[in-house]
Amino acid sequence: MDTITIHDSTFRIFLQPGEIHDAVERIARQLNNDLHDKDVIFLVILNGSFLFAADLLRNYHNSCRISFVKISSYEGITNEGRIKELIGINEILEDKTVVIVEDIVDTGNTLDCVINQIKEKHPAELKIVTLLLKPEAYEYPHKIDYIGFRIPNRFVVGYGLDYDGFGRNMTGIYSLVE
Numbered sequence: 001m002d003t004i005t006i007h008d009s010t011f012r013i014f015l016q017p018g019e020i021h022d023a024v025e026r027i028a029r030q031l032n033n034d035l036h037d038k039d040v041i042f043l044v045i046l047n048g049s050f051l052f053a054a055d056l057l058r059n060y061h062n063s064c065r066i067s068f069v070k071i072s073s074y075e076g077i078t079n080e081g082r083i084k085e086l087i088g089i090n091e092i093l094e095d096k097t098v099v100i101v102e103d104i105v106d107t108g109n110t111l112d113c114v115i116n117q118i119k120e121k122h123p124a125e126l127k128i129v130t131l132l133l134k135p136e137a138y139e140y141p142h143k144i145d146y147i148g149f150r151i152p153n154r155f156v157v158g159y160g161l162d163y164d165g166f167g168r169n170m171t172g173i174y175s176l177v178e
């Protein structure tokens with residue numbers, strides 16, 4: 001399927017399942033090499049990362065913990081401005097290597113919130129994995145340690161990513177036809 005329609009929008013194939021598979025294996029190899037001697041906990045940021053995390057972590061062969069967290073859709077207002085709350089972290093992260101698994105980093109606002117809330121729990125170190133990064137949109141200095149693809153500033157769906165809740169089950173990644 002080269003194009004799909006969701007509601008009234010058309011999306012064209014952008015990354016084939018095979019290309020995604022190769023990138024996922026490449027990142028898994030890097031993680032296997034880099035983290036084998038560490039006390040690792042993967043924090044998978046739901047919902048969009050569910051397929052990526054499943055494929056990535058079945059190729060990670062060292063001992064690790066895996067946990068799933070979610071950003072609340074509710075935005076609280078604090079002194080620092082708008083923050084979204086990270087829900088579901090029940091693990092002790094102190095002195096562990098925490099690896100955040102993200103589907104996509106766009107402006108980086110979400111990632112920044114996640115990082116700040118994880119840092120409060122005093123991990124030994126923090127690594128960041130994202131399948132997709134939009135470099136033109138990214139506004140933060142946080143180093144992203146493992147990147148599947150750098151993509152143009154266009155809206156994409158599939159392989160976990162949704163448009164209004166639809167499209168997550170597509171095995172390829174599709175970009176919006178403007």
Ligand code: 5GP
Nearest residue numbers: 105106107108109110154155156157161162
């Ligand atoms: P950020 O906070 O980095 O601007 O955006 C992160 C969140 O926005 C992602 O976790 C994702 O939910 C959503 N997002 C950003 N770009 C896209 C995109 O191209 N497609 C989809 N489906 N979601 C996106």
Ligand code: MG
Nearest residue numbers: 045048103104
């Ligand atoms: Mg996400």
